[in-house]
Amino acid sequence: MDAKQIERYFQQHRGDHLEELKSFLRIPSVSSLSEHKEDMLTAAEWLVNAFEKAGMENVKIDETGGHPLVYADWLHAEDKPTVLVYGHYDVQPVDPLHLWESSPFDPQVRDNKLYARGASDDKGQTFMHIKAAEALLQLNGELPVNMKFIIEGEEEIGSPSLPAYVEKNKDALEADLIVISDTGMQGPGRPAVCYGLRGLAGIQIDVKGPKGDLHSGLYGGAVQNPLHAIVEILESFRDKEGVIQVEGFYDDVLPVSDKERAEFASLEFDLENEKKELGITEDFGETGYSFVERTWIRPTLEVNGITGGFSGEGIKTVLPAEASSKITCRLVPDQDPDDIVAKLKAHVESHKPAGVSVEITEFDKGKPFLTPFDHPAIQAAGRSYEKIYGVPTAFTRMGGSIPIVAAFDEILERPVVLMGFGLASENFHAPNEHFHLENFDKGLRVICDYLFEASALK
Amino acid sequence: MDAKQIERYFQQHRGDHLEELKSFLRIPSVSSLSEHKEDMLTAAEWLVNAFEKAGMENVKIDETGGHPLVYADWLHAEDKPTVLVYGHYDVQPVDPLHLWESSPFDPQVRDNKLYARGASDDKGQTFMHIKAAEALLQLNGELPVNMKFIIEGEEEIGSPSLPAYVEKNKDALEADLIVISDTGMQGPGRPAVCYGLRGLAGIQIDVKGPKGDLHSGLYGGAVQNPLHAIVEILESFRDKEGVIQVEGFYDDVLPVSDKERAEFASLEFDLENEKKELGITEDFGETGYSFVERTWIRPTLEVNGITGGFSGEGIKTVLPAEASSKITCRLVPDQDPDDIVAKLKAHVESHKPAGVSVEITEFDKGKPFLTPFDHPAIQAAGRSYEKIYGVPTAFTRMGGSIPIVAAFDEILERPVVLMGFGLASENFHAPNEHFHLENFDKGLRVICDYLFEASALK
Incomplete structure (x- = not known):
């Protein structure tokens, strides 16, 4: 792989990629509100077109009884591992609407941040995986691994249909590892691989x-x-x-070991700055646990x-x-x-x-999820981040929930790698959700690198 | 006074009176919502017309800074007492709207009850006083007492302008007693004069x-x-x-005497029936106090x-x-x-x-209010009810608040007589507010009788 060539490719296509992502973000695919039922289908069809344009195969919309999901694959990397990418195209409701500085479904770039509902959670991050695959197919005519994508439309309502879908399509979804980008980085310029979710x-x-x-x-x-x-x-x-x-x-x-708690304590975390960011004067919570521990392990x-x-x-x-x-x-x-x-x-x-x-x-x-942080697929992700960001990767847990992670873990019995490109300050689920485009740009390169790292994992 | 003649008069004019009242109830004069500001003026103008039609004089809309109030008088009963009638033309909001069986501002008679927001609280009861004066002027060419009316538009938001208005117009509002119909009867067919409010x-x-x-x-x-x-x-x-x-x-x-509590205990009150009416299985409240006491004296x-x-x-x-x-x-x-x-x-x-x-x-x-229940103006009201309803009148307190009552008490220093014609089951402040027309019919005659009773009070 020529890292320079990949970097140049994304620089050249940046304008087109952002326009494409904006068109995805304009679709108000709010899964929890029945008035948006039609918009869900529009978003799924948007993905079908994007996958076909990227060069993926067997692209289809699968009905689930709830909102449909979109499947695509590329399976021509003989004797190479298969990476299953999961993402979601549904978004949270937007109220209170009056607190948005620009309309939630009218994406706007301000100060190198892309503002829109779903910009970070999770349309933006899902889009990056599609564009990474597209880039490698354009540049090399092939991918270093086999790839399967499933992008669902019910994550924000707890993924009610997905476990049954995965169970039913267990063979078709067989993979060596599962990659999900729906989590956050440790902070600006500080990449993280998440190994636990609430x-x-x-x-x-x-x-x-x-x-x-x-x-x-x-x-x-x-x-x-x-x-x-x-x-x-x-x-x-x-x-x-x-x-x-x-x-x-x-x-x-489960008790958390002193060793793991010592790892948390070693992570860079500025409580005073966090409070300032959140607009609170006092922190809150259980005596004996740090801010980070209250949100990760309690x-x-x-x-x-x-x-x-x-x-x-x-x-x-x-x-x-x-x-x-x-x-x-x-x-x-x-x-x-x-x-x-x-x-x-x-x-x-x-x-x-x-x-x-x-x-x-x-x-x-959704069940809580935990993978040992020394697993090779997790460590490889840490290396890919470090190559692009130039700093060591933090291995973290996260306070949020992705019910499907536990389902993948249980049904497919493969390691789940949570490679997030969001920042905690990006207002997922709140007014003025946005995505730092620095992480969009670097993230595309991290994903490309990881597909090569993954090709050596089998 | 010929009671039969008065009864006949109201029978003959009943259809017209109800149509007139309905036109008053169609005006959505919700004082707490700024979107109804214009409707407040429409309701005040409706009252001006009604007073002029009734034969009242010096009819005018007085600005207050908030919603205006309507004044009218008739002052030709030389050497007779003056009765000041207070009422309000504003009503409560109507939400939750979906629980109304007919639209709150589309008055409908069902089962001899008039359904509309304000039917009972307090447009219906205010209307009765106007029609009683009109009837006596039509039948006798004069009233047995001097009368003054003030009908305000801010009762449901706590009468913020009225105390200052009464203070400023203290001389113009001078009267021997004040009559207000904005309270409830003891039950169907059981009249009550209220001598205390929370x-x-x-x-x-x-x-x-x-x-x-x-x-x-x-x-x-x-x-x-x-x-x-x-x-x-x-x-x-x-x-x-x-x-x-x-x-x-x-x-x-203030402690309540054993004698007064014994009076409360003697009033007919069916707790099981009350619970059934309210749709509750258990009553609630302070140990040592009855249902009635919890709502009247606590x-x-x-x-x-x-x-x-x-x-x-x-x-x-x-x-x-x-x-x-x-x-x-x-x-x-x-x-x-x-x-x-x-x-x-x-x-x-x-x-x-x-x-x-x-x-x-x-x-x-609003301050709480209390008048001795053996005051002559109160007892006279009891006699008027008894003549028309044919049963003894209960002397009660009430759990609600009419802030203006305390203001009248303090500023004008005259007895306030609370002659109510509503029933507790009539859903004031709730969906499906209504007014039992039996009390509309009898109430008109009670008010006429009381004006004659009052003429002997000076």
Whole structure:
């Protein structure tokens, strides 16, 4: 491989690549909102065209029962390993819309950052893998490894269809390793390979009281208020420093060795700068754990939303008929999402306030994931980053969840390599999501290098 | 006075009266929402026409800085007392709109009940006083008392302009007694004169955390979640049976005599039926107080609304930047709204969770009100009800607040007679507000009778 030639190729095609990516980002493929169902199909069709243009074969849209996924492959590298690339074309909702500086589906480059919903998570990173393969096929007429792609449209809603799809297509998806770019770097200019993710378990709690909204003057004091009831339930979940009070919640949490914690402590992390970036004056969380450890190796329970009663302008003296809240837990090895949801349900049942009924709806679940950080496929990724970025690669865990990682791990039984190019400051899931184009440019070269590194892994 | 003639008059004009009232109810005069500012003026102009048609004089719209109020009088009953009638033409918001069986501003009669926002609270009851005066002027060419009307447009937002207006127009508003129909009867066929009301103090609590919404996976566990913070504050306000934990909250609550409590106990009240009507299985509240006492003589603190985070379809794993809640307290003699708001602020200050900032906005306030129930003007009202309904009148307190009652009491120093024709089941402030037309028909006759009773009071 001629690294210089590859670098030049991407420099020459940069304008076209960015225009292409923008056209992908303009499609409002929000998987959680049914009004965007058609847009999901548009995004899948966009990928079909992109794969065909790249020179991939067997390109197809596979129905899943939910939003479809897109498959493509190139299998002409005889006796070479097969790399399966996973990405997702769905994005998070955009509200609150008024906080966006430019429209979420009108991509704009400002200060060498590309602003749009999905720019970083995960359309931008998915796009890079397609363009890396395209570049090598253009330059060399072949790839150093066999490649398979599956790009799904349900990651942001917990990938409900993908495990069954992978199980069903286990043979067709056979690979030597799985590469996913949906995680973050350690910081600007500081590459990282992630070897652990937290899992996810989410529920919605609906509290119902009187059959209709009541006047708080006529009934206040004598009828349980569903808002007070939901507050009582939510407050019972955690103590004041966020330690979860659900019985048995921490039972299956694996201890983390002093050696691994020492590795975390050695990572460059500037707490004061982090607080400044986030706009907070105090950090928060369990005594005895660092900021990094609280987000990587400790489970959480977070309220993601509460609704009930009057929220308009001014005041309305109402005692509302119902209140609702969505909560999600982040899980660490070896917590099991089904077990945690059962424990949450038991907790709500035993903390149900008088005078109301409570209903629980389960949301998406994902198991936590962990791979030894000395695995050859992981170490090779570290080398590729180091060659392009010129600094050592950090081996990290991450606080987020990619349910499919655990599924790949379990079903395909192959190492999963998480090569992220995002930065934590890039507002995934929030207004003004963006992607630093420095990592777009370097990332394309890292991926090309890794395909050559991977060709020696078999 | 010929009671039969009056009864016949209202029977003959019933169709016209209902059509007129419907045209009043079609005006969406929601005082709390700025989008209805024009509708407020339309409603005030509607009243001007109605007063002129009734034969009232000096009819005018008075600006207040907020929504205007409408004044009218008839002052030709020499040496007779003057009755000041107060009412309000503004109504509560209508959400949740989808729970209305017919549109809130498309009045419909079903089963001898008139359904519309404001049908009972308070356009319907205000309208009855205008029509009673019109009837007596039509039948007798004169009224048995001098009359003054002030109908305001800000009652549902706490009457912010009225106290200053009454203070400024103290001489013009001079009267011997003040009559207000904005309260409820004891039950169907069971008239009541109310001699006590709870006061009101409301605040909004805004909690701010990080400068933008965060990904709950990347930051959950290490950054304080404003939703958890607001839950912690709200939960600290009350214990599990609703007893308020704010320091000094009960300091100024006057003891209620055993005699008065015995009167309450003697009132017909069917708790099981009440629970059935409300759709609840358990009642709620302070140990040692009955359902009635909890709503009449005990102060409350109720959360009226909470917002924050994601509330759409499905799930969004967000750690939101802010959360907000509206709360109101109902106060009893001699609690002072300013003192209570100061205590709420001190409580929030001393219970502020780590890692967030908290801001408090004050809303409308109203003092509690109490008149001795053996006052002649009150007893006369009891007689008028009994003549028309044929049963003894109950003398009650009420859990709601009419801030202006305390203002009239303090500024004009005249007895306030609360003659209500509403029923507690009529969904004021909630979807499907309605007014039982039986009480519309009988109420018109009660008001006429009371004007004759009042003529003997001076």
